[in-house]
Amino acid sequence: MADATAPYRITGETGEWEVVVGLEVHAQVTSNAKLFSGAATAFGAEPNTQVSLVDAAMPGMLPVPNRECIRQAVRTGMAIDAQINKWSRFDRKNYFYADLPQGYQISQLYHPIVGEGAIDISLDEKNPDASGKRIGVERIHVEQDAGKLMHDQHPTRSYVDLNRSGVALMEIVSKPDMRSPQEAGAYLAKLRSILRYVGSCDGNMDQGSMRADVNVSVRKPGDEFGTRTETKNVNSVRFVMQVVEQEAKRQVAVIEAGGRIVQETRLYDPDRGETRSMRSKEDAHDYRYFPDPDLLPLELDDAFLEECRASLPELPDAKRARYEAAGITPYQAAVLTADVDSALWFDTLLEAGAKPVAAANWTTSELFGALNRTGKDIATSPVSPGQAAELLGLVADGTLSGSLAKQVFEIMLETGDGAAKIVDERGLKQTSDTGAIEGVIAGILAANADKVEQYKGGKEALFGFFVGQTMKAMQGKANPQVVNELLKKALA
């Protein structure tokens, strides 16, 4: 198993190769209406129902930009510490395709709304000492999504659905700063996490809300960049990692066999685990960009920028640092902050009075374990942060032992009842009544005189047996600390 800190290398016949990766991520902006029309953006509607005459590019139709889409792009830029351009403008990217009704995509080439920024990734969340890395972001621009073509509905025809046509996308372009499948995967996961925190994209990769174009090239370590290929629309972190690996290996094989890499667009086939050339998009890479004359330059004022900044939530890195400062382990802090839903859930738990360390332990083991087991996620958790705080409170004040808390939690999951109610109704309260416990201990020692003999003869491991028997007889309700003390006294 390779060390996470050692550079990733592909070993070919001619030696070691380094892989260079850049990602262009298309993230659908969370908005009610489209970028330039008032049609809805919701996923899964009947074909061509979320289409206005503007989206269908009827003659004489004109675009008017949606403030929210601009705002979300600016907030996203701010979240990655990027340059926000107060003056930007929209350009037309001209090409002909059946999913592109206008014959051009309104995008931003010359003056994007967001300039350079950066995203910090961590290469091994479980290992707090593993090295992190800063991946540069070249730019973020806002553009229109295309419609959708369906090829399997008819033997000789493709069907065109324009529901997605005109939905706002942010194209987030990284610098070619990644050097391994792991880095590419970590970057995409971190970007997704930031977008979800900011609320500018829902990050639903299986619904196409985020897709990555993966630019891969290989070189001998220290050499100039090689020729890159671009594998389009890869829609999961795992697939991105596979694309990097497969494409790098393919390129090494081509070069070592005396071939040359051609700059081209490729497609990933997850079933076969390989990329292939996409010749249909190869014919005309002359997009004739020019400023969209239907739109004036986009000028942002300070008030707008201030509102964007003020509305930014605490971001994952800051939240993680705060958790660590509260004594939570780096690993747990990473787990808790990876996704905005669990982080917000956990924050609510803390606000309800739970102690950070105990809360983190319980959340990452008990709660996440239960969610895993039941196939639920935090958003559909049957236990609310308030209920969890109540449960943890009962542990903290000694009402419940760890094992009792587990029992109570199981019942909470089943019934949805609160912890205190369950404790009350089922008498699951932990007892520290020394008299009762001493009585039970006396009975157990009497019934196991032989083992008492052996214990006293030096077989100290039997202590656990006596604890277990006592707890069992107390139906788990005895305070384990009290049991320990009393047993030691009785066996002395």
Place this chain on the structure above:
Amino acid sequence: MPVDTATVKKIASLARIAISDEDAAKLAPELDNIMGWIEQLGEVDTKDVAPMTAVIPNHLRLREDVVTDGNVRDLVLANAPQAEHGFFTVPKVIE
């Protein structure tokens, strides 16, 4: 740069306008003539001149994020040369 027949064919292909060799050959000198006339723009010293971005000083207005349109599939498809099951249709595309 002179506009020759090959250029005309390349441009026509970019513009998705089918053109015969004969017509391309006819159009080439015509376009070459027009482009030659346009070239005089090169004489103008435009150093330190910004390209025009707004014809009349004006600010780009932004609309609110409200769904005000859509749900007009019949209107969207009303003029389609060919539509089926709520879709526009085109000759099958192999990607």
Place this chain on the structure above:
Amino acid sequence: MTDLTDLGVAAIRDGVREGAFSAREVANAFIAKVQSAKVLNAFLVETPDHAIAAADAADAAKAAGETLKPLAGVPIGMKDLFCTKDVPATAASLILEGFSPTYESTVSGKLFAAGAGMLGKLNMDQFAMGSSNETSAFGNVISPWRRNDGGNAALAPGGSSGGSSAAISARLCPAATGTDTGGSIRQPAAFTGISGIKPTYGRCSRWGVVAFSSSLDQAGPMARDVRDCAIMLEAMTGFDPKDATSLDLPVPQWEAGLSADLKGKTIGIPKQYRVDNMPPEIEALWQQGIQWARDAGAEIIEVSLPHTKYALPAYYIIAPAEASSNLARYDGVRYGLRDLPEGANLQDMYAATRAAGFGSEVKRRIMIGTYVLSAGFYDAYFTQASKVRTLIARDFEQAFEKCDLLLTPTAPSAAFALGEKQADPIAMYLNDVFTVPASLAGLPAMSVPGGLDAQGLPLGLQIIGRPLDEQGVLNAGLAIEQRAGFVARPEAWW
């Protein structure tokens, strides 16, 4: 009784208000004229029902004692670049064959809301590309004017709003909409002895108007006199949230503000508009116009617009570039013509459809536009043209520091015969030499008839104003109109 079709917009409006005649009578009179003038080929679609419905609404309102709308009882013509709901719209191109908009352009909607009825959709140069109305897929519009040489050469009504200009000068409608990208309202107005104004870019919404060149296209009215233009313009303009380049300004009361008194105004005469080979009659009319302006109280000064000569080449980069992109939507997928040869794939279908649907001038301009935007040429052509455009606008700004208005001829010649300039595209383009600069700068500009040339054909004078100063332009137009006393009209031969 007077022939109602001799009346203009104001006279019809006032007559209907006063009850001198009914709106229905007016509509019927014009409908009959349209019927009898088919040889002019000015109308692509006739919509008598629309005109009658609007007339009946006006008459009903009158009978009910209601206040009549500003254009109640006035039937107009609509350039076929404006999409009007459920009436075929073609932009005079085969590529929009069968297309019937399900929506109403903002401008036509405003006119209808103001009470106007529509007599029909007017022929034009295909996609508004042309200066003679010879690029329509549905045949040339024939100007109602003829030379006084006894011959009957068919003359160009100007373009691209040639159906509009022909229809108004032949009294088929009292007013019509036009659009002006590089002179397409002013030049045809000049060719046919009528008036037309292109307002400041952004005054009229472009929503629902088939786009030619978005940064240049501007709708405006064409009518027989300045007052009628003012009335129409008031109804057509106004802020439209659906057009991001629309100006968010109140609509001035241009008609009420009309005044032919130019005292206190300075009118600039741009020396660069004295071009080579300008016919002496044009020069003479220009001098006459200067005198009329002076008579109206204006001070006359010479001004310089040094980049004038580069306006046309800059225009022939910017307009085709924008058009090449604007016309990409005509692809045979969602509306209009589809040409699908046997075995054709998607890209073949596009190429076949566009080859069959676009006329040769449209193709020529798409090709020019595609060429100037293509890899390696963008900066040399488009960026350079956009910079020159800045310089041209700056020329005007500097001139307007010294004067309030500019006075120039509208076109370098009177109407030419159909076919006369078709062989040489550049010669045709040069027809817009005086109108294109104001288009590039987005300025309000108008043409009014000034007189006739030796062949008995109308000649126009152009007034260009500061941004948003339509009132100044209209007033100067009115001053010239009053002094020119232009009453000539084509003898009906059709």
